[in-house]
Amino acid sequence: MSEYKRPTSEIEFEQNFAQKKPLMNATEAHFESSKCLFCYDAPCITACPTGIDIPLFIKQINSGNLTGSAKTIYESNWLGNACGTICPTGELCEGACVFNHQDLPPIQIGRLQNFATADAIKKDKNLFSSGPSNGRKVAVIGSGGAGIACACELRTMGYEVDIYEAKSKPSGLTLHGIAAYKITNQEVEDEINFLEKQMGLNFICDHPIENKTQLEKLEAGYDAIFLGVGIGATAQIGLPGEDKTNVIGAVEFIEELRKKHHELNVPNRVVVIGGGNTAMDAASQSARMGANTVVLAYRRSKEDMGAYGFEYKLAISAGIESVFNAQPVEIVGNGIAKGVKFIRTQVVNGKLESIQGSEFVVEADLVIKATGQAKQKHFLDLIDGLELDNRKKIVVNDKSFQCTNPKYFAGGDAVNGGAEVVNAAFEGKMAAQGIEKWLTGD
Amino acid sequence: MPNLNIDFAGIKAPNPFWLASAPPTNSGYQIMKAFDAGWGGAVWKTLGVPVINVSSRYGAVNYGGSRMAGFSNIELITDRSLADNLREMEEVKKYFPDHAVIASLMVETKEEWIQIIKDVENAGADGIELNFGCPHGMCERGMGSAVGQEPAVLQTIVEWVMEVANIPVITKLTPNISHIVDPGLAAARGGTNAISLINTIKSIVGIDLDTYAPYPVVDGKGTNGGYCGPAVKPIALEMVKELAQHPEIQNIPVSGIGGVETWRDAVEFILLGAGSVQVCTAVMHYGFGIVREMKAGLEQFMIDKGYETIYDFKGKALPNVTEWKHLNLKHKVVASIDNDKCIGCDLCYIACDDGAHQAIRIPDESGNRIPEIIEENCVGCNLCSLVCPVEECITMEQRDDGKQHLSWDDKTIANEVPTSFDDDRAGGKGHFVPTVQDALKHRKNNN
Ligand SMILES: Cc1cc2nc3c(=O)[nH]c(=O)nc-3n(C[C@H](O)[C@H](O)[C@H](O)COP(=O)(O)OP(=O)(O)OC[C@H]3O[C@@H](n4cnc5c(N)ncnc54)[C@H](O)[C@@H]3O)c2cc1C
Ligand SMILES: Cc1cc2nc3c(=O)[nH]c(=O)nc-3n(C[C@H](O)[C@H](O)[C@H](O)COP(=O)(O)O)c2cc1C
Ligand code: SF4
Numbered sequence: 071m072s073e074y075k076r077p078t079s080e081i082e083f084e085q086n087f088a089q090k091k092p093l094m095n096a097t098e099a100h101f102e103s104s105k106c107l108f109c110y111d112a113p114c115i116t117a118c119p120t121g122i123d124i125p126l127f128i129k130q131i132n133s134g135n136l137t138g139s140a141k142t143i144y145e146s147n148w149l150g151n152a153c154g155t156i157c158p159t160g161e162l163c164e165g166a167c168v169f170n171h172q173d174l175p176p177i178q179i180g181r182l183q184n185f186a187t188a189d190a191i192k193k194d195k196n197l198f199s200s201g202p203s204n205g206r207k208v209a210v211i212g213s214g215g216a217g218i219a220c221a222c223e224l225r226t227m228g229y230e231v232d233i234y235e236a237k238s239k240p241s242g243l244t245l246h247g248i249a250a251y252k253i254t255n256q257e258v259e260d261e262i263n264f265l266e267k268q269m270g271l272n273f274i275c276d277h278p279i280e281n282k283t284q285l286e287k288l289e290a291g292y293d294a295i296f297l298g299v300g301i302g303a304t305a306q307i308g309l310p311g312e313d314k315t316n317v318i319g320a321v322e323f324i325e326e327l328r329k330k331h332h333e334l335n336v337p338n339r340v341v342v343i344g345g346g347n348t349a350m351d352a353a354s355q356s357a358r359m360g361a362n363t364v365v366l367a368y369r370r371s372k373e374d375m376g377a378y379g380f381e382y383k384l385a386i387s388a389g390i391e392s393v394f395n396a397q398p399v400e401i402v403g404n405g406i407a408k409g410v411k412f413i414r415t416q417v418v419n420g421k422l423e424s425i426q427g428s429e430f431v432v433e434a435d436l437v438i439k440a441t442g443q444a445k446q447k448h449f450l451d452l453i454d455g456l457e458l459d460n461r462k463k464i465v466v467n468d469k470s471f472q473c474t475n476p477k478y479f480a481g482g483d484a485v486n487g488g489a490e491v492v493n494a495a496f497e498g499k500m501a502a503q504g505i506e507k508w509l510t511g512d
Numbered sequence: 513m514p515n516l517n518i519d520f521a522g523i524k525a526p527n528p529f530w531l532a533s534a535p536p537t538n539s540g541y542q543i544m545k546a547f548d549a550g551w552g553g554a555v556w557k558t559l560g561v562p563v564i565n566v567s568s569r570y571g572a573v574n575y576g577g578s579r580m581a582g583f584s585n586i587e588l589i590t591d592r593s594l595a596d597n598l599r600e601m602e603e604v605k606k607y608f609p610d611h612a613v614i615a616s617l618m619v620e621t622k623e624e625w626i627q628i629i630k631d632v633e634n635a636g637a638d639g640i641e642l643n644f645g646c647p648h649g650m651c652e653r654g655m656g657s658a659v660g661q662e663p664a665v666l667q668t669i670v671e672w673v674m675e676v677a678n679i680p681v682i683t684k685l686t687p688n689i690s691h692i693v694d695p696g697l698a699a700a701r702g703g704t705n706a707i708s709l710i711n712t713i714k715s716i717v718g719i720d721l722d723t724y725a726p727y728p729v730v731d732g733k734g735t736n737g738g739y740c741g742p743a744v745k746p747i748a749l750e751m752v753k754e755l756a757q758h759p760e761i762q763n764i765p766v767s768g769i770g771g772v773e774t775w776r777d778a779v780e781f782i783l784l785g786a787g788s789v790q791v792c793t794a795v796m797h798y799g800f801g802i803v804r805e806m807k808a809g810l811e812q813f814m815i816d817k818g819y820e821t822i823y824d825f826k827g828k829a830l831p832n833v834t835e836w837k838h839l840n841l842k843h844k845v846v847a848s849i850d851n852d853k854c855i856g857c858d859l860c861y862i863a864c865d866d867g868a869h870q871a872i873r874i875p876d877e878s879g880n881r882i883p884e885i886i887e888e889n890c891v892g893c894n895l896c897s898l899v900c901p902v903e904e905c906i907t908m909e910q911r912d913d914g915k916q917h918l919s920w921d922d923k924t925i926a927n928e929v930p931t932s933f934d935d936d937r938a939g940g941k942g943h944f945v946p947t948v949q950d951a952l953k954h955r956k957n958n959n
């Protein structure tokens with residue numbers, strides 16, 4: 071039974087989606103930053119995919135150089151503010167903090183990072199500027215974390231950059247996919263505006279690149295092209311009844327939610343199919359939208375779930391129920407889904423098998439499929455000589471992020487198959503440096 | 513239960529914790545409240561010539577998450593009328609006849625000294641403290657530290673006071689002098705009954721980076737202040753020890769002042785010979801209630817050690833404070849890391865490598881951040897154990913057998929003072945010193 075009341079106003083929505091990592095105040099930041107040991111060759115830095123000099127930026131907060139602190143952060147990570155609240159810090163920097171070894175809470179690195187960068191954004195501090203024009207042009211396709219990081223980095227080196235985005239707003243999944251209790255739309259937009267202003271980013275929104283002609287034009291008009299297209303919409307599972315009207319993909323559901331907030335109507339009984347972080351987010355958020363019962367169903371055991379433990383706990387604490395070893399076989403109902411029919415599973419000799427005759431139906435007014443995104447194969451196949459691996463990920467050089475078609479570079483989910491924004495930010499930045507190396511020959 | 517009573521140069525008090533002459537002893541109200549809270553005595557805020565105070569009076573040194581590790585003020589002596597102070601003093605003594613009320617005084621001429629001593633004796637003061645310490649404002653008018661820095665002048669004034677005083681006289685010294693024994697001796701020769709120290713240290717705690725003026729800023733300008741608080745305790749301890757070990761001064765009771773905040777600080781002063789301690793900053797920071805921690809801690813220490821009164825351990829550390837030349841050159845300790853406690857911050861490694869003797873290495877296996885001591889290189893300096901954030905993780909272990917003793921003094925007497933650098937503990941002989949080029953191995957490939 072969910073413990074959230076259905077939000078009927080923006081204020082109620084904000085209450086139900088209270089930020090998990092709220093902005094620190096100056097006093098909290100002062101005390102928290104004073105605790106950092108300034109470790110030598112600090113393990114938290116190694117654990118950050120972008121390698122932010124964490125002890126340095128924390129010391130800068132403590133010594134009253136907030137602007138310098140923000141600069142330290144952005145020098146490594148162009149999405150420093152968003153990452154502070156949305157990164158799974160317990161698995162990354164904070165998980166590596168030495169305090170864990172004495173059973174002390176780790177330094178709240180994420181929130182300190184968010185604090186320093188939020189100050190720079192609020193005061194519109196000019197931390198960076200674009201480099202003097204070098205006469206070269208790059209097209210960036212997709213404005214998620216990867217695309218933005220690549221574009222910012224290229225701008226510092228004096229490139230002219232155009233960012234083509236299919237949707238009406240930049241930011242990719244940071245704006246449309248991340249759970250609403252991790253970051254607000256305002257925060258995402260503020261950071262993008264901050265970067266756009268300093269770096270002179272040229273977003274060309276509502277402009278999907280979809281066909282060969284468009285691609286040829288880009289190839290002719292630009293010195294290099296960066297692919298930051300992510301992994302796209304939720305994939306079809308191939309279940310009978312999947313096409314019913316109230317069956318939706320998790321990514322699409324969350325996008326609706328992030329756009330409409332309390333105006334999105336989530337019915338009373340929700341079934342979420344899947345066991346990854348996206349499934350947890352979808353279940354958690356359905357509960358926060360006031361659904362009476364939210365059942366999370368996963369075909370394997372709890373231990374086999376791909377989701378982080380803390381994400382599962384968060385969903386449980388929002389009041390969801392979970393069913394394990396339940397494989398969906400059909401979405402039942404007449405035109406509109408009335409429920410999901412499952413069959414029990416067990417592992418025999420390492421293989422997942424259905425248990426004959428164990429079918430059962432969980433009733434639902436909304437079925438959310440969180441069973442993976444489709445990948446962008448259809449689009450990527452339009453590019454000549456662009457190799458994908460067997461999991462439809464773009465094959466790149468692991469240092470330069472250059473594709474098998476040398477004019478193309480790529481990073482983010484499209485390359486790593488779906489990780490975190492921080493990985494996208496790192497790969498986009500690396501690709502920009504790869505482009506520079508390739509074009510200047512050093 | 514230990515007995516905390518003291519008899520300090522004839523001034524009796526229920527315990528050795530006194531309030532130093534400062535804002536917490538500005539009024540009868542505060543002193544009554546303090547006695548009620550458990551303080552054994554109070555030195556009244558210095559009475560004397562009329563003054564005017566400025567607005568904006570204090571500055572502080574904050575350290576990490578700690579406020580007021582050091583504290584500075586530019587306040588003068590009391591700015592309340594003598595009559596009000598004397599009336600309140602009388603009232604306090606009525607309520608608390610067994611607590612020590614000491615009048616701190618600072619005036620200029622002999623006549624003024626004679627008059628004010630009579631006044632405070634009539635008000636019922638148990639003792640007098642002569643303020644020869646204030647290092648700001650008053651010294652510009654020839655009083656306070658201006659007197660404390662001139663032993664001859666100091667002695668003369670002490671002599672004037674001793675001629676007329678009928679109650680014990682404590683002379684309070686300034687630390688703003690290169691040799692504390694000089695004013696100490698002058699006070700002793702002038703006949704003082706006791707000495708208290710230290711007053712505040714001349715200081716600038718910081719500069720405002722917008723107004724370019726020192727803290728505390730008074731309308732765009734500032735002046736040197738008097739520094740006190742936890743940061744000054746080490747200086748005070750040393751000065752107390754200097755007097756307590758001096759043959760001509762050692763029999764004069766000393767009241768220790770400077771950075772006392774916990775029972776431990778107080779015990780340290782007593783171990784170096786103090787017969788009472790005085791506290792200001794800790795009360796300005798936490799209020800009078802802080803004395804509960806001090807009293808409880810002192811009592812527990814005395815119970816644990818089996819002491820009945822503070823006189824059972826007063827001065828007990830003095831024989832162990834010696835000159836460097838008497839230290840045992842044969843004593844050897846080395847650092848030892850408790851691997852189970854280590855959290856892998858590697859602060860000890862970088863401290864030793866950059867700031868000491870290159871005696872710690874990080875094992876050459878990825879993921880292992882627990883450092884190792886290179887024993888043959890460790891000179892036993894303690895640095896690593898001081899930087900280690902984990903309680904009792906790095907300990908210093910004795911390596912000599914404790915049977916040998918050889919000091920620089922012994923060597924001097926035996927005419928064995930070395931004429932070349934060949935000590936086993938020195939870098940380059942007893943242990944390796946990396947080559948100059950080894951430094952570049954640490955370069956990150958960032959260009
Ligand atoms: C439900 C969910 C929750 C998540 N939660 C977190 C979290 O809490 N923390 C975290 O760090 N990460 C989280 N992630 C992962 C994170 O969102 C991604 O790793 C990250 O956004 C990847 O960035 P990207 O730039 O590679 O792709 P995206 O963010 O997906 O951006 C790709 C962009 O390209 C555009 N695009 C695609 N194709 C075209 C085209 N042909 N032409 C023009 N534009 C195109 C898209 O519209 C989109 O804007 C979550 C992901 C999901 C699905
Ligand atoms: C271990 C140690 C050794 C020192 N040796 C010297 C020295 O050889 N020569 C010198 O002029 N000062 C010496 N100093 C004093 C320092 O140069 C400096 O004046 C003092 O430490 C105050 O600065 P700080 O508060 O930054 O430590 C030494 C200080 C330390 C801690
Ligand atoms: S590991 Fe923790 S304590 Fe050490 S530098 Fe990083 S945040 Fe600070």
Ligand code: SF4
Pocket residue numbers: 846847863864868869870871872885889890891892893894895896897
């Ligand atoms: S005691 Fe000094 S020399 Fe020895 S390991 Fe520690 S820091 Fe190095």
Ligand code: SF4
Pocket residue numbers: 849850853854855856857858859860861881882883896899900901902905906
């Ligand atoms: S300073 Fe202490 S905790 Fe840190 S690495 Fe050294 S021994 Fe371990």
